[in-house]
Amino acid sequence: MLDFFTIFSKGGIVLWCFQGAGVTESFTGPVNALIRSVILQERSGNSSFSHGGLSLKYKLDNEFELIFVVGFQKILTLTYVDKFINDVQLRFRDRYKNELEQKGALKLLNNSFEFENDFKVLLSVAEESSKARGPAGMRTFEQSGKSQKTVKSMIETKGGDKGKEQGGKKNKNAKKEGKHSFFKSPKPQKPKGKQNRVWNNGGSSTRDLDYSDKNGNGSPNGAEQNLEAQFDPGGGLFGMLKGLVGSKSLTREDMEPVLEKMKDHLIAKNVAADIASQLCDSVAKKLEGKVMGTFTTVASTVKQALQDSLVQILQPKRRVDILRDVMEAQSQRRPFVITFCGVNGVGKSTNLAKISFWLIENGFTVLIAACDTFRAGAVEQLRTHQRRLNSLHPPEKHGGRPVVQLYEKGYGKDAAGIAMEAIAYARNQAFDVVLVDTAGRMQDNAPLMTALAKLIAVNMPDLVLFVGEALVGNEAVDQLVKFNQALADHSMSDKPRLIDGIVLTKFDTIDDKVGAAISMTYITGQPIVFVGTGQTYNDLRSLNARAVVSALMKA
Numbered sequence: 001m002l003d004f005f006t007i008f009s010k011g012g013i014v015l016w017c018f019q020g021a022g023v024t025e026s027f028t029g030p031v032n033a034l035i036r037s038v039i040l041q042e043r044s045g046n047s048s049f050s051h052g053g054l055s056l057k058y059k060l061d062n063e064f065e066l067i068f069v070v071g072f073q074k075i076l077t078l079t080y081v082d083k084f085i086n087d088v089q090l091r092f093r094d095r096y097k098n099e100l101e102q103k104g105a106l107k108l109l110n111n112s113f114e115f116e117n118d119f120k121v122l123l124s125v126a127e128e129s130s131k132a133r134g135p136a137g138m139r140t141f142e143q144s145g146k147s148q149k150t151v152k153s154m155i156e157t158k159g160g161d162k163g164k165e166q167g168g169k170k171n172k173n174a175k176k177e178g179k180h181s182f183f184k185s186p187k188p189q190k191p192k193g194k195q196n197r198v199w200n201n202g203g204s205s206t207r208d209l210d211y212s213d214k215n216g217n218g219s220p221n222g223a224e225q226n227l228e229a230q231f232d233p234g235g236g237l238f239g240m241l242k243g244l245v246g247s248k249s250l251t252r253e254d255m256e257p258v259l260e261k262m263k264d265h266l267i268a269k270n271v272a273a274d275i276a277s278q279l280c281d282s283v284a285k286k287l288e289g290k291v292m293g294t295f296t297t298v299a300s301t302v303k304q305a306l307q308d309s310l311v312q313i314l315q316p317k318r319r320v321d322i323l324r325d326v327m328e329a330q331s332q333r334r335p336f337v338i339t340f341c342g343v344n345g346v347g348k349s350t351n352l353a354k355i356s357f358w359l360i361e362n363g364f365t366v367l368i369a370a371c372d373t374f375r376a377g378a379v380e381q382l383r384t385h386q387r388r389l390n391s392l393h394p395p396e397k398h399g400g401r402p403v404v405q406l407y408e409k410g411y412g413k414d415a416a417g418i419a420m421e422a423i424a425y426a427r428n429q430a431f432d433v434v435l436v437d438t439a440g441r442m443q444d445n446a447p448l449m450t451a452l453a454k455l456i457a458v459n460m461p462d463l464v465l466f467v468g469e470a471l472v473g474n475e476a477v478d479q480l481v482k483f484n485q486a487l488a489d490h491s492m493s494d495k496p497r498l499i500d501g502i503v504l505t506k507f508d509t510i511d512d513k514v515g516a517a518i519s520m521t522y523i524t525g526q527p528i529v530f531v532g533t534g535q536t537y538n539d540l541r542s543l544n545a546r547a548v549v550s551a552l553m554k555a
Helices: 028-039 081-103 105-110 116-132 158-183 227-231 236-243 252-268 273-287 298-314 322-331 348-361 378-392 415-429 446-459 474-489 515-524 545-553
Strands: 002-009 014-019 048-051 054-061 066-073 195-199 206-210 336-341 366-371 404-407 433-438 463-469 501-505 528-532
Touching: 002 081, 028 048, 028 054, 028 066, 054 081, 066 081, 081 116, 252 273, 252 298, 252 515, 273 298, 273 474, 273 515, 298 515, 298 545, 322 336, 336 348, 336 446, 348 366, 348 378, 348 433, 348 501, 348 528, 366 378, 366 415, 378 404, 404 415, 415 433, 415 446, 433 446, 446 474, 463 474, 463 515, 474 515, 501 515, 515 528, 515 545
Parallel strands: 336 433, 336 463, 366 404, 366 433, 463 501, 501 528
Antiparallel strands: 002 014, 002 066, 048 054, 054 066, 195 206
């Protein structure tokens, strides 16, 4: 049933592994993909992962820094896997702890770890229990409850009808009473726990502040406004002492109040609700079972873990270096092609002009392909940008040749064909970069999404940039998922071209509500290449991950 089961440390040392009978393929590929795509990218909120035809389930043991991974065919439905991996973890960590105490770390790593017999026993028990819980057979009529009924039991008497009627009236009245009580103002209840009495400006009336927790244990909260105090379920001296967990393993129950407040804080900072939940789940899995240091609070530990996760998310595994890639394309005597896509009104053409200016400042020549053949004024807007950029960098300073040219064929034409002609023209005229401007389209517009997928599939640009607003919240998830899905569905290749990077616009209008950056990067796994911070050509910046996370965590 199982293809493989492997146990390794977070340092990458394989402690023990099992491979199923008849399985010849190595499991290093799927496990490495899991490490790269999930564990290193702080996406461990979901405990399952798919790679090719395999489904992988994994579990982290943070106390001993171990990772347990099981792999099986995706077409199989193995109901016992979750319990089985938990049982293996408990059995292995006990053996591992004993061996570690007896032999020491060095001897343990040099010798092979004997666990095969225990594993086979646990596997056979899990498979047997799964068979025992199989679907029950259909009962016969004699075994059913209907066969026990008599004709007399099915006849409703008048008294029974009356009782039913009375019962019905009673229920109806109860419903009315319930409805009436819903609109009544709730009776004041006696507050639990300790209370602080706060006087108003006039000093004539008071209001009670309740600081009690769910167990009724109250603790006065200080007036600190920093994020740690906000996330800490208890405040002040007593709350701090209560939160100290020296030499104690963290549990999910310990972290739950803090994680709930962190989730609400992230949503308030414009992180999509689903992404905020997944981030908190990932942090919980990362910390669960970890032994805390002395005089360390749960709130500060969870906050630090979340900050590290956010920085890791904003620094994805793939880094886009456009200048290096353009120089490499120059050495191959071909233009470097960038396609811009996104929904309507996010600033694709404006940011295309900013990137043109940035490329010109770095000594490259640019050809702009006007492939937005739908929106009125789109070509004229690009022509205005071309004229302004050439006035900032006159042709006289560049050997009499304009540094920016516009390739356009008017309106109502096929965008994919115009892009193909523009790339061929750039190759003949020795342009360094081709920037392809496309029409804005909503993610639900199937015909326009098909046209975009065709443009990308036919011309195979070097870079596909999604232009999105920093103002969006949950909508960012929907946009990126559907754009990527459309590009995958309408591609004729086995490995379709998806979004390679993100340009985040209007970043100067959001103050510290920078959550869209987290949502977009988390969904795609691709980096934010540029950030638009204003209306001039100079207002283009690269993303500072730590500055964004600092703004995000600010109370």
